[in-house]
Amino acid sequence: MTKHDSWQDKLNHSIDKTKNDPSSRFFQLATVDKFGCPHNRTVVMRHFHSEKGLIEIVSDRRSEKFEQLKFNSSVAICWYFSETREQYRMQCRTTLTCATADKSKLAREWSLLSHDLQVQFFGPPPGSPLSSYGEWRNQDRANPPANFAIVNFFIETVDYLNVAESPHLRMKFFSDPQARWQTEQITP
């Protein structure tokens, strides 16, 4: 990888080089609520579509992040690959894939979830008090419930830092008014 590569090539390369480590698929996702307070959590990257500049995750629509996304669809992603020692900080615009939009895509993603994760979508809303595990564990899991969603992050800017390089390499990627990606090397 050189400083002349696109951010899409860099990210594809990082994903590929770390494919044997499941934790390399986790990144931090930050949102802000209606009071301007930040919220951050770990999520799993399900797909990266480099040609669209799009990252997908799955989530429960009843969770608090959706209240925040309703108010402000801008998010920040921070993704560190410990093996390659690269950090990607990305600002993104968010959209949702719901059953009304693409039922078959939702069904496909649903089928890839583990049994335990599927079960969780039939339980009480995330963040609500939990006294005991109930009968929702025996729900029919053939189809995703309405609260299952794919969240799409369209990358708008990327701040890339490689601390394996000496000196450290930091690049900024942003689109110009004609929506063409521009690159600038900046001070680490």
Ligand SMILES: Cc1cc2nc3c(=O)[nH]c(=O)nc-3n(C[C@H](O)[C@H](O)[C@H](O)COP(=O)(O)O)c2cc1C
């Ligand atoms: C390793 C790891 C991976 C996770 N992956 C996801 C995920 O892909 N989607 C998700 O909604 N929550 C995921 N979570 C749970 C979130 O971090 C968070 O606890 C949950 O989404 C509720 O967040 P909220 O209250 O801010 O909406 C993951 C947590 C961990 C520790």
